[in-house]
Amino acid sequence: MKRLENRIALVTGASRGIGFAIAQAFAAEGATVLMNARDPEVLEQRAAELRQQYDAAVECLPYNVSQADAVKTAFAGIFQRHRRLDVLVNNAGILREGLLGMIPRDLIEDTVQTNIVGPLLHLQEAARLMGRKQSGSIINMSSIMGRYGSKGLTVYAASKAAIIGMTVAAAKELAPKSIRVNAVAPGFIATDMSRNIPEAVFEERVRSIGMGRVGEPSEVAQSVVFLASDESRYVTGQVLGVDGSMTI
């Protein structure tokens, strides 16, 4: 028996990187995967790969996670087609660096909208839909930056700390409905986001990892599968680090 058989799972930011790896792992575990990202063409290409590779049921939901109307429409569609949602992964996120004195206003606005407002809107809608069945698992993508920070990442770190706050608060509120809310805090994972930094900084970060290497998106995805599945049915309000020892 696959671990996510008969589950309907929405993954935001699923067109590449960690989100795509999660969609892939969910498809392999038998879930119906609802993939979100902004670019409809890229999303459709990635969905086609999963359908072919796993013979999986995959749907594309292209929208910007921070636009309230789009989120509402997406959830109305999910209810119409499936009548329920079993798993939500709030994965979509952006990282823009800037030293404190030089942070433009739009960097703050964009980061807050994508990394905080988007996940909150999804959390609200998912809580309503999962509440009908009195079950569900929500996984929010934080980061080690949310606890430990780094020079030039004040805004990003603040957004990832907010993810931890919303996770524990929502976990308390939703526990009586058997809806679990957990967070994953990856360290340094090989995706476009982490590659997009100066080589010297990249090397320095790798040196700070006890395991001596960057993590693979699939390694984060396996932790998300655990939190999405019944294997973690008594686990809620937790932040699971996936960082190769960066934080110990």
Ligand SMILES: NC(=O)c1ccc[n+]([C@@H]2O[C@H](COP(=O)([O-])OP(=O)(O)OC[C@H]3O[C@@H](n4cnc5c(N)ncnc54)[C@H](OP(=O)(O)O)[C@@H]3O)[C@@H](O)[C@H]2O)c1
């Ligand atoms: N990579 C790391 O080392 C690392 C470490 C810790 C935490 N994380 C977190 O893990 C998550 C995924 O990171 P990643 O490295 O996989 O990033 P990535 O490779 O840059 O992928 C980001 C994904 O999010 C989508 N996205 C971005 N803004 C969006 C929006 N407003 N609405 C909908 N989709 C949006 C992107 O697609 P479109 O651009 O087409 O919309 C893409 O699918 C993020 O929350 C990140 O903060 C990453």
